Amino acid sequence: MDRRIKGAALACLLLTTVFTAGCSAATPKASSEDSSPSATPHSSASARPRGDAGAPGGAAAAYRKWGIKPLAAPPAAPATKPVAQTAAGSGVPVISDIPTKEKIVFLTFDDGAEKDPKFVTMMRELKIPFTMFLTDAAISANYGYFKPLQSLGGPVQNHTLTHPNMRTLSASAQKAEICGQQKKLKDEYGAAPRLFRPPYGNWNEDTRAAAASCGIEKIVLWRESMQIKNMQYQRGDKKLHPGDIILAHFRGPSELKGTTMTEMTANMLRHIQEQGFTVARLEDYL
Numbered sequence: 170m171d172r173r174i175k176g177a178a179l180a181c182l183l184l185t186t187v188f189t190a191g192c193s194a195a196t197p198k199a200s201s202e203d204s205s206p207s208a209t210p211h212s213s214a215s216a217r218p219r220g221d222a223g224a225p226g227g228a229a230a231a232y233r234k235w236g237i238k239p240l241a242a243p244p245a246a247p248a249t250k251p252v253a254q255t256a257a258g259s260g261v262p263v264i265s266d267i268p269t270k271e272k273i274v275f276l277t278f279d280d281g282a283e284k285d286p287k288f289v290t291m292m293r294e295l296k297i298p299f300t301m302f303l304t305d306a307a308i309s310a311n312y313g314y315f316k317p318l319q320s321l322g323g324p325v326q327n328h329t330l331t332h333p334n335m336r337t338l339s340a341s342a343q344k345a346e347i348c349g350q351q352k353k354l355k356d357e358y359g360a361a362p363r364l365f366r367p368p369y370g371n372w373n374e375d376t377r378a379a380a381a382s383c384g385i386e387k388i389v390l391w392r393e394s395m396q397i398k399n400m401q402y403q404r405g406d407k408k409l410h411p412g413d414i415i416l417a418h419f420r421g422p423s424e425l426k427g428t429t430m431t432e433m434t435a436n437m438l439r440h441i442q443e444q445g446f447t448v449a450r451l452e453d454y455l
Contacts, residue, residue, distance in 0.1 A: 231294040235431070237438050240446075243298070244271050246453035252387065260377045261365075264455070265390040265403075267412035273449040274413045274441055276300070277391065279328055279366065281308035281315065283421035285430045289317050296321075297438070298450035302328035302366040302389070305353050307419070312357045324452050325354055326364040327385065335367045335376045344379040351383050364389050364455065387455055391416035395437040397428050409444045414451065 232239045251268045267275065276299040292299065301315060301323050308315060319325055329335075329346040330353070338346065347365060355361040365385040367376055372388060380388055392413040393400045400415070402408065417437060421430055441448065 228296065235291060235295065235435050237295075237435050238442050240297075240438065240442050240448060243273055243447050243449035246450070250454055252455050260374075261380045261385055261388055263372065263377070263388045263390060264414070266392050266410065266414055267451075267454045269412040269454070271449075272411055272446045274393075274409055274411075274415055274446050275451040275454075276415055276417065276437070276448055277302060277366070277389070277451065279416060279418045280304050280332065281419045283419040283424075283430050284311055284314040285421060288419075288430045288434065289314075289321075291431050291434060292318060292321055292323065295438075297448050299323050299448075300326055300364070300451045302326045302364070303350075303354065304328045304332045304368070305330045305350055306332060309353075316358070319358055322450070324364075325358045325360075325362060326366065326389070327351060327354060327362040327383075328366050329368055332368045334369055334371050336371045336373050338375075340375040340379060343375050344382055347379050347385065348383040351385075363387070363452075366390070389414060389451075389455070395433060395440075397425050397433055398436050400437070400440055409441065409446050411446075412454075415441075 229239055247269075252262065252264060276297065278299060279302045281301070281303045299318075301318065303315065303325055315323075315325065327347060327350045330349045331346065333342075333346060335343050335346070351361045361384055363384075363386045365380050365383075365387075366389050370390050377388065392403050392415070393409065394416040395418075404410070415437065417434065418424075419430065420433070422428060425433055438448075
């Protein structure tokens with residue numbers, strides 16, 4: 170046996186002189202955790218279902234870890250976005266859902282008060298598309314928390330500087346809230362947002378004018394809001410519909426009666442899966 174092992178080693182050594190890659194151990198690839206600034210954002214056009222256990226450390230295992238049944242992979246992003254920019258002078262469009270027949274919904278997380286490291290882990294492992302609408306007053310103590318989420322493909326969008334009721338503000342004050350947050354977010358995260366969500370969903374025509382003047386393309390509202398275990402629905406049938414935008418928040422146990430943000434998110438994903446939907450990337454459609 171020793172002669173055979175030595176013989177195999179000698180053969181390998183001889184082959185190495187001809188084929189430089191032969192018989193050597195594979196070089197480990199850097200993980201996204203080791204190189205988060207260049208991590209590849211998840212794409213809604215992924216060919217591998219999220220529940221495919223064939224992938225190394227596959228998605229099925231990640232879903233089991235978080236106590237959720239796997240969601241199907243979303244369809245490929247549309248070649249033409251169904252919500253186009255409106256004509257000049259017609260104002261910034263206000264959107265609560267996306268026109269589509271696909272059984273997809275869109276996840277959005279507001280404010281930024283809770284900064285649970287486990288939520289970053291959850292999004293990294295599940296690779297669920299999501300969008301963040303951030304308020305400076307909530308995030309300014311720790312801008313860095315949201316950068317790993319951004320590197321995972323979670324776009325950073327505008328939710329004002331101080332979270333006011335926009336209807337109570339003058340036109341100039343609304344512009345200051347939106348434009349001021351555009352600058353803050355561009356400075357911290359490298360790009361000015363295209364989307365804006367008014368706090369509480371409250372807006373008026375001054376809001377649309379202010380948003381346009383600050384470079385915002387669309388105002389994004391929602392159809393459902395996630396609470397702790399259940400969703401609040403705007404429609405009477407209390408069901409998800411294709412293209413619905415879902416509102417959730419960066420909230421922790423103090424606001425969720427002891428429930429963590431990851432538990433709330435898991436509950437939300439269960440509602441989506443049980444109704445036969447999956448999650449797509451909002452910015453692919455807007």
